[in-house]
Amino acid sequence: MFDCSQFVNDYQIINSFPYRVQVNPLFQYSTKTYALVNENNSIYYMNIAYQIYVPSIINCLRYLIKLDIRNTSFCDNQKGILVHMKYLPSSLTHLGIYDCFIENIFEQIGKLIRLETLELSNINLINVPNQIGNLSSLSFLSLPSNKLIHIPSTIKNLHLLSKINLKNNRQLRSIQMLNGLKSLKILDVRHCSIDRLPLYLSQLTNLYMSNNYLINLVGIETLGYENNYKKYFYFDFNRIELIPTRIRYVKNLYWLNLNNNYLENLPKDIFNIMTLSYLYMQYNRFHHQQLEFIANKFKYNNPNLTLIYSNKSFM
Numbered sequence: 001m002f003d004c005s006q007f008v009n010d011y012q013i014i015n016s017f018p019y020r021v022q023v024n025p026l027f028q029y030s031t032k033t034y035a036l037v038n039e040n041n042s043i044y045y046m047n048i049a050y051q052i053y054v055p056s057i058i059n060c061l062r063y064l065i066k067l068d069i070r071n072t073s074f075c076d077n078q079k080g081i082l083v084h085m086k087y088l089p090s091s092l093t094h095l096g097i098y099d100c101f102i103e104n105i106f107e108q109i110g111k112l113i114r115l116e117t118l119e120l121s122n123i124n125l126i127n128v129p130n131q132i133g134n135l136s137s138l139s140f141l142s143l144p145s146n147k148l149i150h151i152p153s154t155i156k157n158l159h160l161l162s163k164i165n166l167k168n169n170r171q172l173r174s175i176q177m178l179n180g181l182k183s184l185k186i187l188d189v190r191h192c193s194i195d196r197l198p199l200y201l202s203q204l205t206n207l208y209m210s211n212n213y214l215i216n217l218v219g220i221e222t223l224g225y226e227n228n229y230k231k232y233f234y235f236d237f238n239r240i241e242l243i244p245t246r247i248r249y250v251k252n253l254y255w256l257n258l259n260n261n262y263l264e265n266l267p268k269d270i271f272n273i274m275t276l277s278y279l280y281m282q283y284n285r286f287h288h289q290q291l292e293f294i295a296n297k298f299k300y301n302n303p304n305l306t307l308i309y310s311n312k313s314f315m
Contacts, residue, residue: 004060010035010043013060019051030070038063048072056087065114066094073100088112093137097123110134121145133157144168144188151177159183167191167208190234202226208234210257216242221249230254235261236280245269259283259308266294271301280308 007013014021014035022034028047036045042063048054049070058064067088086108088095095112096119110131117140118132125146132138133154141158142165149171155161155178162183166172167190175189179199187198188208195213197220204224214235221244224231230252236259247253248269255278263284270276279298286294291310298305 004062007060009041010037010061010063011041013057014043016057017055018053021046030068059087059089061089062091064089065091067092068094068096068098069100070098071100086111090114093117095119097121099123107131113137116140118142128152128155130154136160139163139183141165148172151175153177156180162186162203164188173213197223199223204231205229206232209238210234211237214238214240215262216240216244217247218242218244220244221246224251225249228252230275233257237261243267243270248273254278256280265290271297274302276302276305278306278308282309286310 014023019033022032024037025032025034028034030047031049033048033051034046035043038044043061044063045066046061046064047068047070049072051072053073054069090111091114092112093114094117095115098119098121100123102123102125107129108131109129113134114137115135116137118135118138119142121142122145125143125148128143128148128151130152131154132152133156135158137160138158139160140163141161144165145168148166148169158181160183161181163186164178164184165188166175167188169192172189172192173194174196175194175198176196178184178187178201181201183203184201185203186206187201187204189212190208191211193213194209195215197214197217199219200222202225205227207223217235217240228251231250232255233253234257236257238261240258240261240263243263243266245267247267252275253273254275256276257280259280260283263281264286288310295307295309298307
């Protein structure tokens, strides 16, 4: 651990970095390295961009609460991430690492118990350690554009987690480990390889599952069942053949995108979902006569619905 006692203030610490750190710049560009200082002259935010590495001296910034690292090595070439993850200040409430090469998060990330947001984007991440379940304050987890294969079961310990972004993890085939997360409101898993809906997400309002391998929507009634907020569900570009009749039990289903699937039929219950205001069903396997029947049926049962089908729409 670095000896921090030699520094009188935060300015001395950043002056010891191996590169220049701008302080409170007028223009705060994500491509520049800079720090923000509060009225007590303590650094509370740092953006480290396009540098050689993150120095372990960063641990001496005791009041640092937000840290973004972009296109910067998180380790030396020989020792890897095992060296420097432990030097991140435990005061952090936000950590973002973008466009770096890491592959794995060392288990010591679990010591950052104050984290509320964790964003790890395009870092070749393969595994998420079980210790992520120790981040009891986490409300937003974003791991897009990585190489994740699975989600650890300890994620169920994160009772405050309300938003998850896992999009563009092409090897991710299951998100069943998310089942039962009681605070989750927004889930984005676009462009993965998922073949089943998550279940029993009682507070869910927004579900983005475009470009996956879904073949049915079994269990859809278990999504958002404890709240009356509008539901926005995106299932376009899947392989969906079946919509269950229990879709009628989805509370306040407002937006449903079923474009580019394998549908040949709809359950009759869908015509009586009066909260449904937008339905997209272009490029499925309906015959022209079927589409005309469906359109007329909706006009009669739900005249306020905006239906997008076969390159046509009506209101």
